[in-house]
Amino acid sequence: MVIDCKHVWEHISGFIDGTLDPAVREMVQRHLETCEICSAVLDSTRNILILTADDRVFELPVGFSERLHARLDEAMREEPPEN
Amino acid sequence: MIAAIVAGDSQLFHELIRPYERSVYVMAFSMMKNEADAEDVAQEAFLKAFRNLAGFRADAKFSTWLITIMLNEARNRLRRSSTAKTESLDDTDPETGSVSPAVLVDWREIPSETLERAEVRSLLENAVKALPEIYRQVFLLRDVEGFSVSEAAEALKISEVAVKVRLHRARMMLQKALAPVLKSMTPARRRWFSWS
Numbered sequence A: 001m002v003i004d005c006k007h008v009w010e011h012i013s014g015f016i017d018g019t020l021d022p023a024v025r026e027m028v029q030r031h032l033e034t035c036e037i038c039s040a041v042l043d044s045t046r047n048i049l050i051l052t053a054d055d056r057v058f059e060l061p062v063g064f065s066e067r068l069h070a071r072l073d074e075a076m077r078e079e080p081p082e083n
Numbered sequence B: 001m002i003a004a005i006v007a008g009d010s011q012l013f014h015e016l017i018r019p020y021e022r023s024v025y026v027m028a029f030s031m032m033k034n035e036a037d038a039e040d041v042a043q044e045a046f047l048k049a050f051r052n053l054a055g056f057r058a059d060a061k062f063s064t065w066l067i068t069i070m071l072n073e074a075r076n077r078l079r080r081s082s083t084a085k086t087e088s089l090d091d092t093d094p095e096t097g098s099v100s101p102a103v104l105v106d107w108r109e110i111p112s113e114t115l116e117r118a119e120v121r122s123l124l125e126n127a128v129k130a131l132p133e134i135y136r137q138v139f140l141l142r143d144v145e146g147f148s149v150s151e152a153a154e155a156l157k158i159s160e161v162a163v164k165v166r167l168h169r170a171r172m173m174l175q176k177a178l179a180p181v182l183k184s185m186t187p188a189r190r191r192w193f194s195w196s
């Protein structure tokens, strides 16, 4: 069975996560082998996911942890957790 | 460890939360859209978690419990602040129709070293921030903070199917917004320069 590009795009996420049914995965895989566009969509999506998951993106502000734990210490001195 | 803290060993709470500081802050930032408010909301969420630790149920995940507390805190604050822009449209998004990706050929891998450039980092952050809220939350939890589908569903109080649908749409929206820009930022190097 042959599927078109639009249909393949619907499965890009599932393909990346490895959650597609084996038959669908096989179809998508075969399409990707011959379609430059869908291969580029898959590769660029994967690439973007790797970049956005990098710890250098969405960094904690400098001193965040220190300020948080200082505030917690203050609260703990005032009010221990209720039982 | 939680039982010990509730029993009085408060200092252990510092250790307990260390692995979750980043995800709580990142999610708070995605709600509040600025560092100062995000930090405040994150601190407040950890304080609430400490005060209510006895109410934490062992059948839930601590990470998702923290996120739920933070989201409540953020929503309360946004509701109180008259200047905050509401994103009511997001809540009624029918989640129908498909998001088409940017069509391009010949994707050239962008290596992680590119993230040393501040412009690339802010390009990525801004693209995620520009996603509608329901997509942004799922994307950050699952793809940035590494929550499983079921953990994300639990934290956001939505079904696992909704997590998967929203995640797919978020990824396609990001590919559409980012792929053409990233591609143009990294011009293809000519092969005859590659040995230099």
Ligand SMILES: [Zn+2]
Pocket: A004, A005, A006, A008, A031, A035, A036, A037, A038, A039
């Ligand atoms: Zn195709």
